[in-house]
Amino acid sequence: MIETATVKRRGKGRRARQAGPRGGPAPERRAERRKAILAAALQEFSARGFAAARLDDVAVRAGIAKGTIYLYFQDKEALFQDLIRSEMGPVVGTLESALSLDLPTRAVAERAAELFLREILGTSRKDIIRLIISEGPRFPKLAEFYYHEVVARGIAAVRALLARALERGELRSDAISRFPQLLVAPGIVAIIWKSLFESHAPLDVHALMRAHLDLLFGEGNAK
Amino acid sequence: MIETATVKRRGKGRRARQAGPRGGPAPERRAERRKAILAAALQEFSARGFAAARLDDVAVRAGIAKGTIYLYFQDKEALFQDLIRSEMGPVVGTLESALSLDLPTRAVAERAAELFLREILGTSRKDIIRLIISEGPRFPKLAEFYYHEVVARGIAAVRALLARALERGELRSDAISRFPQLLVAPGIVAIIWKSLFESHAPLDVHALMRAHLDLLFGEGNAK
Amino acid sequence: MIETATVKRRGKGRRARQAGPRGGPAPERRAERRKAILAAALQEFSARGFAAARLDDVAVRAGIAKGTIYLYFQDKEALFQDLIRSEMGPVVGTLESALSLDLPTRAVAERAAELFLREILGTSRKDIIRLIISEGPRFPKLAEFYYHEVVARGIAAVRALLARALERGELRSDAISRFPQLLVAPGIVAIIWKSLFESHAPLDVHALMRAHLDLLFGEGNAK
Amino acid sequence: MIETATVKRRGKGRRARQAGPRGGPAPERRAERRKAILAAALQEFSARGFAAARLDDVAVRAGIAKGTIYLYFQDKEALFQDLIRSEMGPVVGTLESALSLDLPTRAVAERAAELFLREILGTSRKDIIRLIISEGPRFPKLAEFYYHEVVARGIAAVRALLARALERGELRSDAISRFPQLLVAPGIVAIIWKSLFESHAPLDVHALMRAHLDLLFGEGNAK
DNA sequence: GATGAATGAGGGTTCATTCAT
DNA sequence: TATGAATGAACCCTCATTCAT
Numbered sequence A, B, C, D: 001m002i003e004t005a006t007v008k009r010r011g012k013g014r015r016a017r018q019a020g021p022r023g024g025p026a027p028e029r030r031a032e033r034r035k036a037i038l039a040a041a042l043q044e045f046s047a048r049g050f051a052a053a054r055l056d057d058v059a060v061r062a063g064i065a066k067g068t069i070y071l072y073f074q075d076k077e078a079l080f081q082d083l084i085r086s087e088m089g090p091v092v093g094t095l096e097s098a099l100s101l102d103l104p105t106r107a108v109a110e111r112a113a114e115l116f117l118r119e120i121l122g123t124s125r126k127d128i129i130r131l132i133i134s135e136g137p138r139f140p141k142l143a144e145f146y147y148h149e150v151v152a153r154g155i156a157a158v159r160a161l162l163a164r165a166l167e168r169g170e171l172r173s174d175a176i177s178r179f180p181q182l183l184v185a186p187g188i189v190a191i192i193w194k195s196l197f198e199s200h201a202p203l204d205v206h207a208l209m210r211a212h213l214d215l216l217f218g219e220g221n222a223k
Numbered sequence E: 001g002a003t004g005a006a007t008g009a010g011g012g013t014t015c016a017t018t019c020a021t
Numbered sequence F: 001t002a003t004g005a006a007t008g009a010a011c012c013c014t015c016a017t018t019c020a021t
Helices: A031-049 A055-062 A064-071 A074-100 A105-121 A127-138 A139-169 A181-196 A205-218 B027-049 B053-063 B066-073 B076-099 B106-120 B125-138 B139-168 B181-196 B205-217 C029-048 C055-062 C066-072 C076-099 C105-121 C125-138 C140-167 C181-196 C205-217 D029-048 D055-062 D065-072 D078-097 D106-121 D125-138 D140-168 D179-194 D204-215
Strands: none
Touching: A031 A055, A031 A064, A031 A074, A031 A127, A031 B125, A055 A064, A055 A127, A055 C029, A055 C205, A064 D179, A074 A127, A074 A139, A074 B027, A074 C055, A105 A127, A105 A181, A105 A205, A105 B053, A105 C105, A127 A139, A127 A181, A127 B125, A127 B181, A139 B181, A181 A205, A181 B125, A181 B139, A181 B205, A205 B181, A205 B205, B027 B053, B027 B066, B027 B076, B027 B125, B053 B066, B053 D106, B066 C066, B066 C125, B076 B106, B076 B125, B076 B139, B076 C181, B106 B139, B106 B181, B106 B205, B125 B139, B125 B181, B125 C205, B125 D055, B125 D204, B181 D078, B205 D078, C029 C055, C029 C066, C029 C125, C029 D125, C055 C066, C055 C076, C076 C105, C076 C125, C076 C140, C105 C125, C105 C181, C105 C205, C105 D106, C125 C140, C125 C181, C125 D055, C125 D125, C140 D179, C181 C205, C181 D140, C181 D204, C205 D179, C205 D204, D029 D055, D029 D065, D055 D078, D078 D106, D078 D125, D078 D140, D106 D140, D106 D179, D125 D140, D125 D179
């Protein structure tokens, strides 16, 4: 087949402008729009999934023209990935500091649970997590990012906390220390339940988390 | 018929024939093909997700022509829903009977865990579960079906088991009795972990499940 | 930037089917359609140029649906390139045999000129040549193909003819032998003239060619 | 105003301002910018063709903002047409005076050839000619302009020269007198060759032109 | 029934053109 | 005057669905 060096122009080369020369004519107008697009994208992506979401709808929801999206994001995929990253980045730090408080372990765990309820389950970040679960296998680099930036850091923080707890004799077993996934599992399941079954069988996530902690630490209340 | 919130392009007028006029030309040839299509569909859907999967690829994988799919399934959506239903139905019964065995509760739980590992995590059924998690919000009727046919029945069986266990004093608390989700959560997380992070951090699901049961029942082995 | 191995599916991989399994259900129906598309494409491309031509218009002109084009050609570029190749290939052979006739050189040249007038200037092939001139720089591989398959072969044939002519003393000089471009130049110019200026100043190409041959061979008539 | 057969999207209502209200804010700054834009446009148009060239790239190359182009030119098409006209105008005069020198005809022809090599083939004007060849059919008014302002004047000058040459017996035949295209043809072909085949088969245009003149005038050197 | 060529609506992306600053 | 962000019409290409064979 005859191939050419032609016509197909900008591959991933040209990227959405990051900041105009002299600072750009709209200093934080730009940031606002970017946020509006990300917010709209979150809604559309989480309502329809990556493939089925239409940038047309994202634009309408963001109150801009379709082409404008491309002034802020390379393409649909970059929009998706930027969305994931911008939403998840901030929480990890908060989580890490919550886990490193010098309090009785159960108390720390309860703070973390509250944090999860307030900052994740109660916000659109839960949708981000669903998106990662759903689309991760199709976006290996995104899964990798999420693993390194969120999961691995979270696991490390949990392990540090639990090592101390074990020393202090606050834990029944080293099970969650070896498998921090066990600590988080109910949170994940809560997210999934709420998005699939909430209308059929509402779940009292507060109570679920309390029961979970009771299992781990024995009954008791550190509040 | 299961309806969804998704948009349809062409009319839903004619439906896939359910049985040939005069008895059908191929008695169980028909069943074979149906299975081949479902198997192919499972692969494509779980590799790409519902929206991005192409019926063309399903057909190639099933070794048939594209149009043939429409002799067996109404449309792409029906294929997807039939797939979910045909795969998950059978397991529930097995699970129910495993949970109703008259053995020490820990032993029953271990059987159930083995069953999960063997029949779900070790097979393509884990992909079905991922698909439900991913696409459920877009297919409310499917989530409903899954809730009633799988989740609710599973919960009922677990509750029966645990009620007995509580009476017998085999459980530390009534936590999982009130929230059977806690029992299942590590299994869900294992499925997700394997599809997203296995290459970055392999997970020993056997050990994970054992640690989980240790937490619930205290250390010990009922085998 | 996060990259993925994702989503972007078929690059140039999947090619337009070349022939169905059992010969294809439409034996030469396929060839007919292909021709219809090529004919339509020729019109659109030569009327608007490669970039500005719309496949939509090609489809309408060919009497088919837009998507059908993609059953026959990989993409717009492949259609363009196939067009050039399918049109120019055949003529070269005819030209070569015309040039190798064992006749007085002037007679051979006149046959070639007639051939040019009849088979190129008088047909849509002149548009192909214009297209190559116009788009060649943007399609280097196409220019290469054209150079090797048409130009180089033409030059070789001309050189063979002229070498013989020089031996026989039929030529005034070895100028065109060294620069066969000189032989062809008026033909090229005629094509360009007709497409640009014909309406302002009609050109009698017959007379032009005769005058050209007179210059090369001295006045005389071999017919 | 030059009109074309091409489609316009937005209205042609407002035109590029030709001179600032109260005299214009920048006296010949304006001319400089105009030149910069034209130079940039030449590069982009000749590299990509009219349709595929992007005004964005023109602006970048000219070191201005995209919108600024519209302060100097009506629209893309006007820019293109102004480009052609501004580049070709000047040469014609030079050519005409070269052709009207009172020297032996062969000498005049050689001067003209040198002029062509130096002022056209050796500069970006050759790209202008390629552009006219390529886009002329889509811009009839441009072809008309080019015909009247360049071609017709060139032909007239050539005819005058050759009439004198015939009288003086310096020409073998009246062929080129009747068809001045024959005189120019090798130049055209050289332009095309260089843009298409130079990398495959370099062409010695000097030698080509000399051989051409030898054919017309018989061997000899008037220098 | 089975096939696969054909259809055509749809969506991502581009880019000429406008206009608020 | 100059800027460049914003617009939105277009266009290439895909793919679910149909239907003649």
